[in-house]
Amino acid sequence: MARSSAGPEIERLIQLLGRLPGLGPRSARRAALHLVKKRDQLLGPLAEAMAAAHANILTCTTCGNVDTTDPCGICRDARRDPGIIVVVADVADLWALERSAAINARYHVLGGILSALDGVRPENLNLDSLIDRAASGDVKELILALSATVDGQTTAHYITDRLSHLPVKVTRLAHGVPVGGELDYLDDSTLSAAIRQRTGL
Amino acid sequence: MARSSAGPEIERLIQLLGRLPGLGPRSARRAALHLVKKRDQLLGPLAEAMAAAHANILTCTTCGNVDTTDPCGICRDARRDPGIIVVVADVADLWALERSAAINARYHVLGGILSALDGVRPENLNLDSLIDRAASGDVKELILALSATVDGQTTAHYITDRLSHLPVKVTRLAHGVPVGGELDYLDDSTLSAAIRQRTGL
Numbered sequence: 330m331a332r333s334s335a336g337p338e339i340e341r342l343i344q345l346l347g348r349l350p351g352l353g354p355r356s357a358r359r360a361a362l363h364l365v366k367k368r369d370q371l372l373g374p375l376a377e378a379m380a381a382a383h384a385n386i387l388t389c390t391t392c393g394n395v396d397t398t399d400p401c402g403i404c405r406d407a408r409r410d411p412g413i414i415v416v417v418a419d420v421a422d423l424w425a426l427e428r429s430a431a432i433n434a435r436y437h438v439l440g441g442i443l444s445a446l447d448g449v450r451p452e453n454l455n456l457d458s459l460i461d462r463a464a465s466g467d468v469k470e471l472i473l474a475l476s477a478t479v480d481g482q483t484t485a486h487y488i489t490d491r492l493s494h495l496p497v498k499v500t501r502l503a504h505g506v507p508v509g510g511e512l513d514y515l516d517d518s519t520l521s522a523a524i525r526q527r528t529g530l
Numbered sequence: 531m532a533r534s535s536a537g538p539e540i541e542r543l544i545q546l547l548g549r550l551p552g553l554g555p556r557s558a559r560r561a562a563l564h565l566v567k568k569r570d571q572l573l574g575p576l577a578e579a580m581a582a583a584h585a586n587i588l589t590c591t592t593c594g595n596v597d598t599t600d601p602c603g604i605c606r607d608a609r610r611d612p613g614i615i616v617v618v619a620d621v622a623d624l625w626a627l628e629r630s631a632a633i634n635a636r637y638h639v640l641g642g643i644l645s646a647l648d649g650v651r652p653e654n655l656n657l658d659s660l661i662d663r664a665a666s667g668d669v670k671e672l673i674l675a676l677s678a679t680v681d682g683q684t685t686a687h688y689i690t691d692r693l694s695h696l697p698v699k700v701t702r703l704a705h706g707v708p709v710g711g712e713l714d715y716l717d718d719s720t721l722s723a724a725i726r727q728r729t730g731l
Contacts, residue, residue: 336597338583345576350564351557352550360550362622364580365587365596375546376580379565382539383574386566395566396537421563 339365391462393438393455395420403427403436410434412469414462416488418442418476426474434472437462442475442484451487459488463497470498477504540566592663594639594656596621604628604637611635613670615663617689619643619682623675635673638663643676643685652688660689664698671699678705 339361347357364372388394389401396402403409413434417423423436439454463471473488475481489499504522506515515523540562548558565573589595590602597603604610614635618624624637640655664672674689676682690700705723707716716724 336587336603338579338586338598339596341579342576342583345572345579348572349553349561351561352552356552358625359622360552362596362620362625363551365583366621368584368587371546371549372580372584375543376577376584378539378542378546379573379577379580382543382566383569383577385539386537386569395540395563397539402537419563420567421560424559424563 391458392436393420393440393458394423394436408433411467413472414459414468414470415472415474416459417474418481418484422474432472439484442478442480443487444480444483446480454484456488456491460491463492463495468497470500473499473501475501477502592659593637594621594641594659595624595637609634612668614673615660615669615671616673616675617660618675619677619685627675633673640685643679643681644688645681647681655685657689657692661692664693664696669698671701674700674702676702678703 342364343354343357343361346352346360347354349357352360364375385397386395387397387399387401389396389399389404391400391404394401394403398405410433413432414437415423415426415432415434416437416439417426418439418441420438423438426432426436437455437459439456439459441449441454443449443451443454459471462468471488471492473485475485485501492499503526504519505526506512506519506523512520543565544555544558544562547553547561548555550558553561565576586598587596588598588600588602590597590600590605592601592605595602595604599606611634614633615638616624616627616633616635617638617640618627619640619642621639624639627633627637638656638660640657640660642650642655644650644652644655660672663669672689672693674686676686686702693700704727705720706727707713707720707724713721
């Protein structure tokens with residue numbers, strides 16, 4: 330039997346680090362050793378940053394974003410168009426859209442997408458609060474920024490149906506050739522969509 | 531310019547996580563989001579484990595291992611043979627040997643290996659304390675468990691030279707076919723070493 334040489338503190342650190350996405354048991358061990366070696370430069374600051382995040386981070390009850398305030402900074406930002414809500418599956422998608430600075434609107438994080446296979450049903454998502462927000466009167470347009478997968482499209486159709494009685498325009502992201510993408514490597518559906526939705530120059 | 535949507539707490543977490551080996555900027559972002567989502571199950575415990583490790587982990591002044599005590603648990607373990615010291619480059623190597631449970635001896639962590647290219651000179655390693663330990667009279671054998679690379683072998687030769695005046699046997703790990711390894715994929719030097727050092731059945 331393998332003996333534990335690292336002591337319970339380090340073993341616990343390895344075990345918890347191994348639960349992070351992207352770190353397996355071996356890389357968790359390597360990360361723990363790196364932390365222990367850089368005790369003052371990295372382990373201490375990271376422990377503090379995590380404690381601060383744990384103490385202060387909230388989920389915005391309006392949109393589902395994570396921030397230190399509720400409502401979150403985006404929901405409180407008066408410079409953002411309150412008439413447009415960008416619907417995303419996950420906070421990661423919200424971050425990606427914010428990084429792109431593509432739109433200056435509000436968001437709504439569903440917390441997943443409908444999936445028959447994974448057993449994700451409408452009641453598991455933040456859908457009721459989305460309908461409430463859409464019905465509030467301020468909202469003119471809902472942009473469904475969901476993945477172009479079967480589940481993403483199912484979710485989009487479901488939301489469109491639920492909103493059909495409201496005077497809100499529902500749009501989705503354009504399909505097409507990714508900027509910088511080579512035609513040769515693109516699948517047929519994307520190419521077909523790009524041809525169908527071609528734009529004038 | 532990309533806007534920061536994640537708030538300073540999360541940005542700091544992402545930045546510090548990105549300094550772990552095996553996590554790039556993108557996977558650090560993913561890990562931070564995972565932590566923020568699992569605030570109570572993972573972020574809180576990990577913050578505590580890190581704070582505990584930061585407060586309690588020491589480097590053993592005898593052997594260079596990391597533990598919560600100095601001397602470390604291995605150096606204090608009376609059941610271990612004090613006559614054999616296994617010399618390793620890094621604490622990770624010590625952990626690997628302990629996991630294999632191959633030997634029940636003491637260790638000495640050099641903190642690196644000599645490298646002309648990386649500018650690692652003898653004074654940068656825990657070599658003086660190794661010579662002191664070897665000269666203490668208790669030690670009968672020094673096993674150099676160093677990588678079979680040019681730098682590892684240079685370090686082994688250097689240590690052997692420094693110890694030549696002492697009545698201490700210096701050995702190194704056997705070269706050969708890794709257990710479970712396929713001959714077809716092995717390099718010529720390993721195969722030659724395995725043939726030269728063949729053993730009777």
